[in-house]
Every structure is written in C-alpha cells, then in structure tokens.
Amino acid sequence: MNLKTGILLTLILLFGFKANAQNCNFSIRGKIVHLENNEPIEAAYVWVVEAEEGAVSDQNGNFTVKNLCSGTYTITIQYLGHKDIRDIVKIESNTFSKTYRLEDEAMELSGVEIHGHRDAVQTTTAVSSLYGENLLESRGENLGESLKRISGVSTFSTGNSIAKPVIHGMHSNRIMIMNNGIRLEGQQWGAEHAPEIDPFLADEITVIKGAETVRYGPEAMGGVILVNPAPLPTKKTSKTNLNFVGGTNGRMGNLNLAHVGGSDKIKGLGYRIQGSAKRSGNVKSPGYFQENTGVNELNLSTSLGYSSTKLGIEAYYSLFHSELGILKDSHTGNLSDLKDIIENGRPFADGEFSYDIVNPKQRVTHHLAKLKSHYHISESWKLNFQYGFQLNHRQEFDKRRGNLNKKASLDLELYTNTIDLYVNHTHKNELSGTWGISLIQQANTNVPGTGVTPLIPNYDMVNAGLYAMEKFSKGPLEVEAGVRYDFRNVSTARYINQELRTSDLAYQNLSAFIGGLYHISPDLTFNSNLGSAWRSPNVNELFSEGLHHGAAAVEIGDPDLESEKSLKWINELQYDGQKTHLEFTAYLNPIRDYIYLNPTGETYVSLRGTFNVYEYVQANAFFYGFDFAGSYQFTTKINGYLKGSIVQAKNIDNDSYFPFIPSNRMDWGVSYDFAKASDSRTNKITLSNVLVARQNREPDFDIAPAPPAYALFNLAYQKQLTLGENKLNLGLQVQNLFNTSYKDYMNRFRYFTYDMGRNVLLKINYEF
Structure with missing residues (x-):
C-alpha cells in the first residue's frame, strides 16, 4: 500500500467514525x-x-x-x-x-406528613437563613444578636440588652420584621426599641437583603427578616421541645417549652403552644458591673390550624412582655458629669451585681393576633386572606422626684390593624405570580398623666398598597418582576404649652423591581436584583421635641422632611461544592433625601440631668459594599469558615460620612468533629474569632471619637445524645474568651461604658 492510499484510507476511517459516533x-x-x-x-x-x-x-x-x-x-x-x-x-x-x-396527592399515606401551606420565599435577591444546628447555637440570644451570624447583618445597640438588626447599614423603619407572616409593628423608630419578638418561636429565621418594597411595603426598603415557626402538623402527632440557657455574665437564666400536636379524629387539625421566661441581672464588663442593666422577659404564643386539600385556616396569638434597665451612668446629673464620664470612658464606680431594675427603665408589652385562610380556587389558583391585630404598649421611666418616679415619662399605646388579600397562581408551565392589596390602619396614643410633654404626637395612619409580581422559571433560569403603588395619610395632634398643634400629611409613590437567578452549573449560581424603594418620614422624625428617656438623649424633628427614595442593585454569586461553600454579595444603593439622627454637639440641662442633643436631618446618600461567606472541609474531622462585610455610606451633599454605620468586620472559625463517620449526631468543638475594625469613616462631628478596633475569641462545644427515640442537645459556649475590654462603634452607650466581658453559656435542648 503506497502512502497516498494509506492517507486516503485513514481519512475515510476517521470521517466515517466521526459520522457514526x-x-x-x-x-x-x-x-x-x-x-x-x-x-x-x-x-x-x-x-x-x-x-x-x-x-x-x-x-x-x-x-x-x-x-x-x-x-x-x-x-x-x-x-x-x-x-x-x-x-x-x-x-x-x-x-x-x-x-x-x-402536585399534592390526595391520599392517605401512613407515616407521611405533608406541609404544603407555608408560603415560600420567592425572591431573586440575596437570601440567607438560620435554621437547624445554627439556630440551635443561637438559642438564648435576642433577635439582633442571633442574626449577626449572617454576613452583612450587624446590630445597632443600646447597651447589652437592646439590639436592633442592621442590614447593609439600614435599621429601624427601613427593615421589616415579619412575625409568622405579620409585619411587626411596635415603636420601632427608636434606636433603643428592640424588636418585640421571642426568637424561640422560630423554626427558621430568614434574611432578605434586597429592597423588598414591592413585596412587603414601604418599610422594607433595606431588607426583610422573616421569623417563621414550623408548619402546624396535619396528622396525629405529639412533640415537645424543652430549652434551657444559663449564662454566667448577668447570671442569666432562660427557659423555653414548646409543644405541638395533631388530631387523629379531625384530619388536618394541628396546634402549637410555646412559652419562655428570661431573667438576668447587671452585666459585667472587665473589672466592673454595669449598674441597672438587668432584664426580665415573659413570652407566650399559640396556634391552631386546619388544612385540607381545598381549604386552610390558622389562628395565631403571641404575647411579648419585657422589663429592662437602662444603664444608670447614661443619665448624668450635670454638664460636668457628662463630660467627665465620656472622657473617662467607663463608670467611675465599679458597681455590684443585682437583679433589681430601677429607673431609668423600659417596660414593653406587645400583643399580636393573626387569622389567616387560603382557598384553592382551582389547581393553579389560590386565594389568600390574612388579618392581623397588634397592640404595643411602651413605657419608659426616668429618674424623677417623689410620686413622679412611679409614673412613666413616655407612655405610648400603638394599635395596628392589617389586612392582606392576594392570589397566587402557579401552573405546570413556567409562569407563577402574586397579585394583591394590603391595608394598614394605625393609631398612636400618648397615655395622659406622664407629667411631661409627649416626645411624639398622637397620630392616625392609613396605608393602602396595590401590587403585582410575576415569575418565569425554566430549568436553571428564574426571572421575576413586580410593581407596587402605595398611598399613605398621616394625621397628628398634640398640645404644647396648652396650644393644640395638628397636621395632615399625605405620601404616595410607585416602586418596582426586576431580578433574575441563573444556575450556571449544578454548583454555581448567580442572581441579580434591581429594585426601587421609598419610605415616608416617621412621626418621630417629623415631630420629636424633647427628651427620649430610654436613649438618654434629646431628639428634635423636622416637619418639612421629604420621603426617602432609593434604588438598590444587589448581586450574589454562590458556589456549593463537595467540600467548599462560597457566597459573595455586592450592592449599590443610592438614596435621595436620606433621613438620619445627627449629633449637634449641644447639651440639654434639666432637673433630670444633662443630655446630648440630636436632630433629624436629610441628605443625599450613597450606600455600597459587599458581604462574603465561605466554608471549607479540610478533612473529615476539620472544618473552617470565614465571613465578613464592608459597608460604605457617603453623604454626597457635603462629602462626609453618616453616623452609626457599621465598621468593617470579619469572623472566622475552625471546628473539630469528634463523631465517627457513621455517626450523624453532632459532637464538635469550635474556636472562632471576631475582628472589627475602627470606624474611620466618621461624620464631621461626634460626641466622642470612634473606639479602637478589637478582636474577640469564642469557644463552643456541641454534643447530641440519643435517649431512646428522643434527642438531647448539649452546648457549652464561652463568649469573649480572654475577657477583652472593647467598645463597639454601633453601641450608643459606648460613650459611657465598655461592652460585656467574658460570658460562659450552658445550653440544653431536649426533644421528646
């Protein structure tokens, strides 16, 4: 065979193979x-x-x-x-x-319990959740402290017992908290007004980091926190969960008991009841006690629900009651005392431990009732109705003379009614969506007899919203868009120097969003969401005029404030490999007419003491930053994690920075698993470290410079035991392992004291 013939045969074979392969x-x-x-x-x-x-x-x-x-x-x-x-x-x-x-199958299956009536979190923006083992680790902490486990979430605190969640630099009325599907409505405008919610009721806590105004309303421009209990059972069952948390710092004890059950006689009927009690005394910083920092708390919630293939109905009630002391040294006698304690950086006396709570203090009671129902109109359409009622009674007590000391200086009752009516449609093709209307009616009353001019006026507020959202899903791609229109009317009235002052204000705006999520590969996901949002000024921002006792500050409002308008673009990339998990979130958030509480540098002197003066002002703002989180399994025994966040908030009008914006932070840890490969029960020890940088992006004026950077080490051990068919989870945690003295920039009481010192926690969870 010559060379030409060989090449020809080779080409024929190759092309023939290629054609048939x-x-x-x-x-x-x-x-x-x-x-x-x-x-x-x-x-x-x-x-x-x-x-x-x-x-x-x-x-x-x-x-x-x-x-x-x-x-x-x-x-x-x-x-x-x-x-x-x-x-x-x-x-x-x-x-x-x-x-x-x-589609749910309408048939009896022994031992199978179907939960199909909890609304899913359908959003294309960045979502993070606490559940399972991570939620168990956070038991005994308030909501704000629990959520610090999620990158991009920090706290705005007033001492060690009051903490508000902060998402990408936003807090208070820019963050909506949903308690079992109902928007939590208290006096959340106050920096020292902690959310009136018991984290023990949650089976899962979800943080949505994007602007969710279309989905939830104007107060969701900075993000949403969903606190959801587990779905009610639909068959005969009986489960009880007991939690005990004890802490050495403050000599804290926290007990929780929850029971869920289902009926055998009435198919689809289930119930849940849970309660918790907490007591702690004066917190200890390294070297001294913070006087009057105790907490007493009592909470209760109960649910009853029925579910069938066509109809579902649920009734829910919760009671939250707390009494907590305000650091004694935050209320000073005169201007000289105020300057001295700020310069000293801590109380002059070492104090002593006590469970006693005296003035200044807060007492808050919050009632929440919900009735929710849904009806399946057809295989693809579901009609939903939800009514919520809330009564928030907030009392703040100041140090006063004689019988006035027994009376609240601030006594507010806030009544809120909400109605949501919406339809969901899902089809066997790629389309799904939600259309609805939401109504809010709110009335705030200053209870007479305080002896002082109310900080905020009585007011009535009505908000009506109309919205529609549609979602297209096909394989790895999800695209979602929505639009919402809101109208709000606020009427206020109060007497100042025997003169009646009234106002009638109206606000309206249109918000919209578009987002997409794409699974680049089975391990890699990218999502992007662009949403507009708005928020009308709160009554306190408009009309505050006087001493805010719990905050130990005088606050002055501005009746000419405009609504805030923002546009947030958030992008997230997630990688979920066999040993590696990575999340990276970046966002841009310009805000027009951003409202903030600014220190004036002035002080106010009265018979009750000397206090710093703050005023509400507006400026155009530009927020941007990123969050990251990752974990890696080094061996079958050793795991590590790393997470952190950076927030930048520029005042565009004068090229400066805003007060009380979180500084850069990073958290890393490594754990060792003692369990055998065949044992799924938890048995691990974790060493972690929190690094918080000094806030160098300070406003032009502050009462005291930002505190230095700090590093805290923590140690935790978790072990799960099986007792017959029951589970016993044991946890031992040491927070601030080396008893480090530090101050957090986001603590409003950093002017007067250091933060909490070492705290050893024992956590017991028994499921039976």
Missing part, C-alpha cells in the same frame, strides 16, 4: 417545585429510564443528570405524597433544561 456529553438539568406555592422540593427522585441514570434534587430543587447521548428519553420524577411526573424529552443540544411542578 455519538456525542454523549449532553445533560438534563431541571428544577422541581411545589405546584401550590412554587417552593423548591428537596430530595425528589429523578430517573432517566433509557440511560438507567438518576439524580436527587438538592435543597433548591435543582438536579442534573450528566453524560447522556443525543436522543429521546423518558424521565420519571417521584416525591412522597405527590403525584408522579412522567415526561418524554428529546435531547439535541448540550443541556436540556425544564422546571417540573409536583
């Missing part, structure tokens, strides 16, 4: 969700019949079957309690993508 690098990728509410389904089983290959959906409902040849395949999808799906697909491109919606 099949490409077997194709994939089937998809997403599995509930038909009813578009919530992802984890652990659904996918089987490709002809290829004899399968997959299981992950926690986001995603699955991938790889290494398939081109051709026609039969796909079956199964999930217990739902109707099977059988689909025939033809693969001609590299990746075939489709969203599958599973």
Whole structure:
C-alpha cells in the first residue's frame, strides 16, 4: 500500500467514525417545585429510564443528570405524597433544561406528613437563613444578636440588652420584621426599641437583603427578616421541645417549652403552644458591673390550624412582655458629669451585681393576633386572606422626684390593624405570580398623666398598597418582576404649652423591581436584583421635641422632611461544592433625601440631668459594599469558615460620612468533629474569632471619637445524645474568651461604658 492510499484510507476511517459516533456529553438539568406555592422540593427522585441514570434534587430543587447521548428519553420524577411526573424529552443540544411542578396527592399515606401551606420565599435577591444546628447555637440570644451570624447583618445597640438588626447599614423603619407572616409593628423608630419578638418561636429565621418594597411595603426598603415557626402538623402527632440557657455574665437564666400536636379524629387539625421566661441581672464588663442593666422577659404564643386539600385556616396569638434597665451612668446629673464620664470612658464606680431594675427603665408589652385562610380556587389558583391585630404598649421611666418616679415619662399605646388579600397562581408551565392589596390602619396614643410633654404626637395612619409580581422559571433560569403603588395619610395632634398643634400629611409613590437567578452549573449560581424603594418620614422624625428617656438623649424633628427614595442593585454569586461553600454579595444603593439622627454637639440641662442633643436631618446618600461567606472541609474531622462585610455610606451633599454605620468586620472559625463517620449526631468543638475594625469613616462631628478596633475569641462545644427515640442537645459556649475590654462603634452607650466581658453559656435542648 503506497502512502497516498494509506492517507486516503485513514481519512475515510476517521470521517466515517466521526459520522457514526455519538456525542454523549449532553445533560438534563431541571428544577422541581411545589405546584401550590412554587417552593423548591428537596430530595425528589429523578430517573432517566433509557440511560438507567438518576439524580436527587438538592435543597433548591435543582438536579442534573450528566453524560447522556443525543436522543429521546423518558424521565420519571417521584416525591412522597405527590403525584408522579412522567415526561418524554428529546435531547439535541448540550443541556436540556425544564422546571417540573409536583402536585399534592390526595391520599392517605401512613407515616407521611405533608406541609404544603407555608408560603415560600420567592425572591431573586440575596437570601440567607438560620435554621437547624445554627439556630440551635443561637438559642438564648435576642433577635439582633442571633442574626449577626449572617454576613452583612450587624446590630445597632443600646447597651447589652437592646439590639436592633442592621442590614447593609439600614435599621429601624427601613427593615421589616415579619412575625409568622405579620409585619411587626411596635415603636420601632427608636434606636433603643428592640424588636418585640421571642426568637424561640422560630423554626427558621430568614434574611432578605434586597429592597423588598414591592413585596412587603414601604418599610422594607433595606431588607426583610422573616421569623417563621414550623408548619402546624396535619396528622396525629405529639412533640415537645424543652430549652434551657444559663449564662454566667448577668447570671442569666432562660427557659423555653414548646409543644405541638395533631388530631387523629379531625384530619388536618394541628396546634402549637410555646412559652419562655428570661431573667438576668447587671452585666459585667472587665473589672466592673454595669449598674441597672438587668432584664426580665415573659413570652407566650399559640396556634391552631386546619388544612385540607381545598381549604386552610390558622389562628395565631403571641404575647411579648419585657422589663429592662437602662444603664444608670447614661443619665448624668450635670454638664460636668457628662463630660467627665465620656472622657473617662467607663463608670467611675465599679458597681455590684443585682437583679433589681430601677429607673431609668423600659417596660414593653406587645400583643399580636393573626387569622389567616387560603382557598384553592382551582389547581393553579389560590386565594389568600390574612388579618392581623397588634397592640404595643411602651413605657419608659426616668429618674424623677417623689410620686413622679412611679409614673412613666413616655407612655405610648400603638394599635395596628392589617389586612392582606392576594392570589397566587402557579401552573405546570413556567409562569407563577402574586397579585394583591394590603391595608394598614394605625393609631398612636400618648397615655395622659406622664407629667411631661409627649416626645411624639398622637397620630392616625392609613396605608393602602396595590401590587403585582410575576415569575418565569425554566430549568436553571428564574426571572421575576413586580410593581407596587402605595398611598399613605398621616394625621397628628398634640398640645404644647396648652396650644393644640395638628397636621395632615399625605405620601404616595410607585416602586418596582426586576431580578433574575441563573444556575450556571449544578454548583454555581448567580442572581441579580434591581429594585426601587421609598419610605415616608416617621412621626418621630417629623415631630420629636424633647427628651427620649430610654436613649438618654434629646431628639428634635423636622416637619418639612421629604420621603426617602432609593434604588438598590444587589448581586450574589454562590458556589456549593463537595467540600467548599462560597457566597459573595455586592450592592449599590443610592438614596435621595436620606433621613438620619445627627449629633449637634449641644447639651440639654434639666432637673433630670444633662443630655446630648440630636436632630433629624436629610441628605443625599450613597450606600455600597459587599458581604462574603465561605466554608471549607479540610478533612473529615476539620472544618473552617470565614465571613465578613464592608459597608460604605457617603453623604454626597457635603462629602462626609453618616453616623452609626457599621465598621468593617470579619469572623472566622475552625471546628473539630469528634463523631465517627457513621455517626450523624453532632459532637464538635469550635474556636472562632471576631475582628472589627475602627470606624474611620466618621461624620464631621461626634460626641466622642470612634473606639479602637478589637478582636474577640469564642469557644463552643456541641454534643447530641440519643435517649431512646428522643434527642438531647448539649452546648457549652464561652463568649469573649480572654475577657477583652472593647467598645463597639454601633453601641450608643459606648460613650459611657465598655461592652460585656467574658460570658460562659450552658445550653440544653431536649426533644421528646
């Protein structure tokens, strides 16, 4: 055979082989969700019949079957309690993508409990959650402290017992907290007004970091926190959960008991009742006690619900009651005393331990009642109705003479009624959405007899919102858009120097968003969301005029303030590998007419003491920054994590910075797992370190310079035991291991004291 003939035969063989060879690098990728509410389904089983290959959906409902040849395949999808799906697909491109919606199956299944009536968090913006083991670790902490475990979330605190969540530099009325689906309405405008919510009622706490005005209303321009209990059972069951937390610092004790059950006689009927009590005394900083910093708390919640294939109804009630002391040394006698304690940086006396709570103090009682119902109009359409009632009674007591010392200096009752009516539609194709209206009626009353001019006036507020959101899901892609219109009317009245002052204000605005989420690969996800938002000025920002006792400050409002308008663009990239998990979030958030409380540098002297003066002002702002979080499994025994955040907030009008914006922070830790590979029970020890930088981006004036950077070490041990069919979880935590003296820039009492010293916590959880 000559060379030309050999080359010719070789080419014929190569081209012939190429023509007949099949490409077997194709994939089937998809997403599995509930038909009813578009919530992802984890652990659904996918089987490709002809290829004899399968997959299981992950926690986001995603699955991938790889290494398939081109051709026609039969796909079956199964999930217990739902109707099977059988689909025939033809693969001609590299990746075939489709969203599958599973329908609840109306049949009795022994030992199976179906929960299909908790609304899913359907958003394309950045979402982080605390649940399971991480939530268990946070038991005994207030809501703000618990959420610091999530990157991008910090706290704005007043001492050690009052903490408000901060998301990307936003807090108070820019962050909406949803308590079991009801927007929490207290006097949340105050920096020292902690959320009236018991974290023990939560089975999951979710943080939505984007502007969610369209979905939840004007107060959600900075983000949303969802505090959700577990769904009520729909079959006969009985479970009890006991929690005890004890702490050495403050000699704190916290007890919680919760019980859930379901009826055997009435299918679909379930209930839950839970209560908690907490008591702690004076907090200790390294070297001294902070006098009058104790806390007494008593909480209760109960639910009753019925669920069938067509109809669902739930009634819920919660009571939150707390009494807490305000640091004695924050209320000084004269200007000289105020300057001296700020210069000294701590109380002059070492103090002593006590459970006694005296003036100045706060007493807050919050009632919340909810009635919610849904009805399945058809397979694809669901009608929802929800009514909520709240009564918030806040009393703040100051140090006064004689009988006045027994009377509250600030005594407010806030009544709130909310009505939400909306429809969800989900289809077996790629479309789903929500259309609805929401109404809020609110009345604030200053209870007479305080002996002082009210800090804020009586007011009535009515807000009406109309919104629509639509979502398109197909395989790895989700695209969502929405629009909302709100109208708000506020009427105020109060007497100042026997003169009646009234006002009638109206605000309206349109907000919208568009976002998308794309699964680049089974391990890599990117989502982006652009949303406009707005917020009308609060009554305190408009009309505050006097001493705010709990904050130990005089606050002055401005009746000419305009509504805030913002545009937030947030992007998140997530990687979920076998050993590595990474999250990176970046955002830009310009805000027009941003309202903030600014220190004037002046002081106010009265018979009750000397106090710094603050005023509400406006400026154009530009917030931007990023969060990151990651974990890596070094070996089967050793795991590590790293997370942090950076927030920048510029005052564009005068090229300066805003007060009380979180400084750069980073948190890292490493854990060692003592459990055997075959043992799924927790048995690990974790050493962690929190690094907080000095806030160098200070405003032009502050009462005292920002405190120095600090580093705190923490140690934690967790172990789970099995007692028959019951579980016992034990935890031992040492916070501020080396008893470091430090001050946090976001603590309003940093002018008067250092933060808490070492605290050893014992945590016991028993499930039976």
